[in-house]
Amino acid sequence: MKINPERLLGDLRQLRSFGATGPGVVRLALSPVDIEARQWLAARMADAGLDPVIDGVGTVFGRSRKPGPALLIGSHTDTQPTGGWLDGALGVMVGLEVARALAENDETRDVAVDVASWIDEEGTFAGFLGSRSFVGDPVEETISSATSRDGQRLADALASAGLSGRPRVRFDASRHIAYLEPHIEQGGRLEAAGKSIGVVTSIVGIRELRLRFTGQRNHAGTTPMSIRRDAGAALVAFIGRMDEAFRQLADADTVWTVGRIELDPGSLSVVPGQADLYLQFRDANAQRLWAMEAKLAELVADFNAQGGVSVALTAADAAEEPVAMDEALQAHLARAAETVAPGQWMRMPSGASHDAQIIARSMPACMVFVPSIGGVSHDFIEDTAEEHIVLGCRVAAEAAAAILLAHRSS
Amino acid sequence: MKINPERLLGDLRQLRSFGATGPGVVRLALSPVDIEARQWLAARMADAGLDPVIDGVGTVFGRSRKPGPALLIGSHTDTQPTGGWLDGALGVMVGLEVARALAENDETRDVAVDVASWIDEEGTFAGFLGSRSFVGDPVEETISSATSRDGQRLADALASAGLSGRPRVRFDASRHIAYLEPHIEQGGRLEAAGKSIGVVTSIVGIRELRLRFTGQRNHAGTTPMSIRRDAGAALVAFIGRMDEAFRQLADADTVWTVGRIELDPGSLSVVPGQADLYLQFRDANAQRLWAMEAKLAELVADFNAQGGVSVALTAADAAEEPVAMDEALQAHLARAAETVAPGQWMRMPSGASHDAQIIARSMPACMVFVPSIGGVSHDFIEDTAEEHIVLGCRVAAEAAAAILLAHRSS
Structure with a gap:
C-alpha cells in the first residue's frame, strides 16, 4: 500500500x-x-x-x-x-x-x-x-x-x-x-x-488514591522523638512497606508512582500533624489491580492497628479498568x-x-x-x-x- | 520571698x-x-x-x-x-x-x-x-x-x-x-x-538543611519501574537511611524532623524529576550536631556514588550552636x-x-x-x-x- x-x-x-x-x-x-x-x-x-x-x-x-x-x-x-x-x-x-x-x-x-x-x-x-x-x-x-x-x-x-x-x-x-x-x-x-x-x-487500568496520615502537630524542638506522632515519618514508613508489597505483586509492566506528598503545616520547626500521599498505579491486568487495592487496604488496616498515627485511604479519581x-x-x-x-x-x-x-x-x-x-x-x-x-x-x-x-x- | x-x-x-x-x-x-x-x-x-x-x-x-x-x-x-x-x-x-x-x-x-x-x-x-x-x-x-x-x-x-x-x-x-x-x-x-x-x-543548637534530589521527570504510565530515576522515591529511601544513622548517634534529647517535602511537578501522572526534603535537627551537644552533619555528608556521598538519582545538601538557615x-x-x-x-x-x-x-x-x-x-x-x-x-x-x-x-x- x-x-x-x-x-x-x-x-x-x-x-x-x-x-x-x-x-x-x-x-x-x-x-x-x-x-x-x-x-x-x-x-x-x-x-x-x-x-x-x-x-x-x-x-x-x-x-x-x-x-x-x-x-x-x-x-x-x-x-x-x-x-x-x-x-x-x-x-x-x-x-x-x-x-x-x-x-x-x-x-x-x-x-x-x-x-x-x-x-x-x-x-x-x-x-x-x-x-x-x-x-x-x-x-x-x-x-x-x-x-x-x-x-x-x-x-x-x-x-x-x-x-x-x-x-x-x-x-x-x-x-x-x-x-x-x-x-x-x-x-x-x-x-x-x-x-x-x-x-x-x-x-492499562489506573487507580488514583490519596492516603491521609493523621498524627499530632508539635514543636520540633521541644517534643522528644519518643512521644511524637509524626504524620510525615509515618507516611515515609508506609511507602517502604507499600513498595515491598507491590514488588511482590508486580510484573515487569506494573507501575506505581507517588507523585505528590504534602506535609502540614510544612514548616521546618513543626512536627507534621497531617501528611497526604497521592498514589497512582497502573496495570494491564484487572486482577492485579484488584490485588494491589486489596493489599493496600490490608496495609492500611495493619498500620491503624498499631496505633499512633492513623491513615485513611480515599479514591483521588475514578478507577479505570484495563x-x-x-x-x-x-x-x-x-x-x-x-x-x-x-x-x-x-x-x-x-x-x-x-x-x-x-x-x-x-x-x-x-x-x-x-x-x-x-x-x-x-x-x-x-x-x-x-x-x-x-x-x-x-x-x-x-x-x-x-x-x-x-x-x-x- | x-x-x-x-x-x-x-x-x-x-x-x-x-x-x-x-x-x-x-x-x-x-x-x-x-x-x-x-x-x-x-x-x-x-x-x-x-x-x-x-x-x-x-x-x-x-x-x-x-x-x-x-x-x-x-x-x-x-x-x-x-x-x-x-x-x-x-x-x-x-x-x-x-x-x-x-x-x-x-x-x-x-x-x-x-x-x-x-x-x-x-x-x-x-x-x-x-x-x-x-x-x-x-x-x-x-x-x-x-x-x-x-x-x-x-x-x-x-x-x-x-x-x-x-x-x-x-x-x-x-x-x-x-x-x-x-x-x-x-x-x-x-x-x-x-x-x-x-x-x-x-x-539546644539547630541545623536546618535542604536535600535536593534530582532524577528524571517521566510519564507515570509509560515509564517502566526498571528505568525510572524517581527523585521522590530516592528521597523516601534516603530518609530511611538517615533515620537509621541518626538513631545510632542520638541520645534521648536529640530531635530531628522532616517538616517539608516537595515533589516536582507534584502531579499524580508524572514521575517526580526533583524532590526537596527540608530537615531540622537539634541537640544540646555541639559535638553531636557536628557528628550528625558529618554523617549526613557521608550518606549524601554514598548516595551519589550509587548513580541514578543525585542529591545535593545545602544549608536552609544559619547554624545555631548550643x-x-x-x-x-x-x-x-x-x-x-x-x-x-x-x-x-x-x-x-x-x-x-x-x-x-x-x-x-x-x-x-x-x-x-x-x-x-x-x-x-x-x-x-x-x-x-x-x-x-x-x-x-x-x-x-x-x-x-x-x-x-x-x-x-x-
Missing part, C-alpha cells in the same frame, strides 16, 4: 504551526488556535474527498463518501498545556493519509475510511469528551457544567467557537466495523528494545508490521490512556505505536524520527487495507 | 487582652496592637517604680532606680501569627512581679531588678532583634532591609510607631550581673514527668525550686530557642520553665495552670533575691 510520506509530513508540519511554541505546541482544546486548527483540518479532509463536520463538542469528523462498511482511524489534535507536536496529531494525520492512500490505490479505491480528531482527549475541560460523546456517554451534564483550570466554562468555549447546539457525531453500528489509533509511544520501551513499531495489546485491544485487529497490525518492518516490531501494552479505550466500548479497536525519542512526551521536546512516522503510517495503511478487504470478502 | 499572685495574674490577663483572638493572641512585633501593649507595659513598669523606655527597635526596658549591680529579668511580648497568651508574656510579667516583690521586701528593698521585653523574638521581621541589639550585634543593616512575610519594611514599622532614631538600650557591663528568663516549657516533658518547674541546663546556661545561676534556681516546690522540679535542656541564648553572650544567663498543658505552644490553645504560673514566679523571686544578695555579700 503506497503512501505519500511528503504529504503526511507536510500536513503534520502545518498542523504543528497552530500553537507552535519553540519546538512544542500549546493548543488547548477549544482555544482560538485549536479552533483554527480544526477548521484547517476540516479543509484538508475535504481536499481528501471526505465530508467533514466539526460537531457539537468540537470533534472533527471526516466521513468517507463511500458506503460502508467503514474503518475509522483517529486520535486527537488538542495538546497538553506544554505539549509536543505529535501526541495525538500523529494519529489524525496518519488517518487522513491512509484515507487518501487507499483512495488512490486500485485495490482499495472503493473502501471507506473515516477519520476523526476527538475533542479534549487531554482534559482541558473534560478528558475524552469527544470519544465519550461518540460512543453515547451522557455528556450533556459535562457540557453544561465543566470548567477549565482557568475557570472558563466549556459551554462558553463552545459558544465562542460557534458550536453550541450543533449535532454530535455518533457511532454508527451499520457502518463502523473497527477503530485504529496510531500514536507515539510516550515511553522509552521501543527505543530500549531497538524496535520501530509497537502493536498494542491493551491499555481495556484489551481486539485480537483480530492486533493480528492484522502484526502482519502489516512484519510486512513493512520485518523483525522491527513488538507487542506491548499502552501505559498511557487513549481515546481507543473509550471507542473500544462500541467496536473492535486497536492501536499502533511509533517510538518517542528518549521516551519523552507531554513536553515541548517530544519528538519521533521522520522514518518512524512514515513507517507507522505504512503499517497503518497495510493493516487498514487488510481489515477492509478481509471484511468485504467475509 | 512574698509575691502577689493576683497582681501577677491580673497583669497577664490584661496583657492578653491586647490582640486577644479567642483563647489565643495575635500580637505580631510592631503591629499597632503590639505598640499599644508596649505602651501599657511601660506604664505598668512606671507604676512599679522602674524607669521605662521603648527603645529604637521597640524593646521595652524598665530600669530600676536603684544603683547596680542589677539582675535583668525578661522575655518577649510579641507573639507568633497564631500565638498563645503565655509564650514570652509570662517571663516579662514574672520579671515585673519579681521587681515589685523584691522592692516590697525588707531584705531586698535596695537591690536592683531591671525588666525587659525584647522586640521580635518570634521573627516577624528579624528573630531576636531586641536581644541582638542589646548585646551589640550590628543590627543597622537588619533595621534598614528586613521585611515581614507580608512585605512590610521594618524601617516603616518603626517609623509608624514613632521609634525611628531613638537610642537603643545596650548591655551595661558595670550594672548587669546576670539574666533570668522565665518561660513556658512549650513541650510536654515536665507534664510527662509530673514536675512543676524546669531548671534549664542549655538551649548555649550552656550558667552553672551558678542553675544552682541558684535549683535551690529556689527545692525551697518553693520540693521534689517537684527537674533539670532539662530547652528544645526551643530563646532570647537567653543571645543575652548569654554578654553575661551569665539561665532560664526557668513552667509546664505547658498538653505540651502545646505556638497555638491559640497554649496554656499553663495558674498554680504553675505562680509557682514559677515564686521560684524566680527566690532565685533573684539569692543571686543579688549573694553578689552583694561577695
Whole structure:
C-alpha cells in the first residue's frame, strides 16, 4: 500500500504551526488556535474527498463518501498545556493519509475510511469528551457544567467557537466495523528494545488514591522523638512497606508512582500533624489491580492497628479498568508490521490512556505505536524520527487495507 | 520571698487582652496592637517604680532606680501569627512581679531588678532583634532591609510607631550581673514527668538543611519501574537511611524532623524529576550536631556514588550552636525550686530557642520553665495552670533575691 510520506509530513508540519511554541505546541482544546486548527483540518479532509463536520463538542469528523462498511482511524489534535507536536496529531494525520492512500490505490479505491480528531482527549475541560460523546456517554451534564483550570466554562468555549447546539457525531453500528489509533509511544520501551513499531495489546487500568496520615502537630524542638506522632515519618514508613508489597505483586509492566506528598503545616520547626500521599498505579491486568487495592487496604488496616498515627485511604479519581485491544485487529497490525518492518516490531501494552479505550466500548479497536525519542512526551521536546512516522503510517495503511478487504470478502 | 499572685495574674490577663483572638493572641512585633501593649507595659513598669523606655527597635526596658549591680529579668511580648497568651508574656510579667516583690521586701528593698521585653523574638521581621541589639550585634543593616512575610519594611514599622532614631538600650557591663528568663516549657516533658518547674541546663543548637534530589521527570504510565530515576522515591529511601544513622548517634534529647517535602511537578501522572526534603535537627551537644552533619555528608556521598538519582545538601538557615546556661545561676534556681516546690522540679535542656541564648553572650544567663498543658505552644490553645504560673514566679523571686544578695555579700 503506497503512501505519500511528503504529504503526511507536510500536513503534520502545518498542523504543528497552530500553537507552535519553540519546538512544542500549546493548543488547548477549544482555544482560538485549536479552533483554527480544526477548521484547517476540516479543509484538508475535504481536499481528501471526505465530508467533514466539526460537531457539537468540537470533534472533527471526516466521513468517507463511500458506503460502508467503514474503518475509522483517529486520535486527537488538542495538546497538553506544554505539549509536543505529535501526541495525538500523529494519529489524525496518519488517518487522513491512509484515507487518501487507499483512495488512490486500485485495490482499495472503493473502501471507506473515516477519520476523526476527538475533542479534549487531554482534559482541558473534560478528558475524552469527544470519544465519550461518540460512543453515547451522557455528556450533556459535562457540557453544561465543566470548567477549565482557568475557570472558563466549556459551554462558553463552545459558544465562542460557534458550536453550541450543533449535532454530535455518533457511532454508527451499520457502518463502523473497527477503530485504529496510531500514536507515539510516550515511553522509552521501543527505543530500549531497538524496535520501530509497537502493536498494542491493551491499555492499562489506573487507580488514583490519596492516603491521609493523621498524627499530632508539635514543636520540633521541644517534643522528644519518643512521644511524637509524626504524620510525615509515618507516611515515609508506609511507602517502604507499600513498595515491598507491590514488588511482590508486580510484573515487569506494573507501575506505581507517588507523585505528590504534602506535609502540614510544612514548616521546618513543626512536627507534621497531617501528611497526604497521592498514589497512582497502573496495570494491564484487572486482577492485579484488584490485588494491589486489596493489599493496600490490608496495609492500611495493619498500620491503624498499631496505633499512633492513623491513615485513611480515599479514591483521588475514578478507577479505570484495563481495556484489551481486539485480537483480530492486533493480528492484522502484526502482519502489516512484519510486512513493512520485518523483525522491527513488538507487542506491548499502552501505559498511557487513549481515546481507543473509550471507542473500544462500541467496536473492535486497536492501536499502533511509533517510538518517542528518549521516551519523552507531554513536553515541548517530544519528538519521533521522520522514518518512524512514515513507517507507522505504512503499517497503518497495510493493516487498514487488510481489515477492509478481509471484511468485504467475509 | 512574698509575691502577689493576683497582681501577677491580673497583669497577664490584661496583657492578653491586647490582640486577644479567642483563647489565643495575635500580637505580631510592631503591629499597632503590639505598640499599644508596649505602651501599657511601660506604664505598668512606671507604676512599679522602674524607669521605662521603648527603645529604637521597640524593646521595652524598665530600669530600676536603684544603683547596680542589677539582675535583668525578661522575655518577649510579641507573639507568633497564631500565638498563645503565655509564650514570652509570662517571663516579662514574672520579671515585673519579681521587681515589685523584691522592692516590697525588707531584705531586698535596695537591690536592683531591671525588666525587659525584647522586640521580635518570634521573627516577624528579624528573630531576636531586641536581644541582638542589646548585646551589640550590628543590627543597622537588619533595621534598614528586613521585611515581614507580608512585605512590610521594618524601617516603616518603626517609623509608624514613632521609634525611628531613638537610642537603643545596650548591655551595661558595670550594672548587669546576670539574666533570668522565665518561660513556658512549650513541650510536654515536665507534664510527662509530673514536675512543676524546669531548671534549664542549655538551649539546644539547630541545623536546618535542604536535600535536593534530582532524577528524571517521566510519564507515570509509560515509564517502566526498571528505568525510572524517581527523585521522590530516592528521597523516601534516603530518609530511611538517615533515620537509621541518626538513631545510632542520638541520645534521648536529640530531635530531628522532616517538616517539608516537595515533589516536582507534584502531579499524580508524572514521575517526580526533583524532590526537596527540608530537615531540622537539634541537640544540646555541639559535638553531636557536628557528628550528625558529618554523617549526613557521608550518606549524601554514598548516595551519589550509587548513580541514578543525585542529591545535593545545602544549608536552609544559619547554624545555631548550643548555649550552656550558667552553672551558678542553675544552682541558684535549683535551690529556689527545692525551697518553693520540693521534689517537684527537674533539670532539662530547652528544645526551643530563646532570647537567653543571645543575652548569654554578654553575661551569665539561665532560664526557668513552667509546664505547658498538653505540651502545646505556638497555638491559640497554649496554656499553663495558674498554680504553675505562680509557682514559677515564686521560684524566680527566690532565685533573684539569692543571686543579688549573694553578689552583694561577695
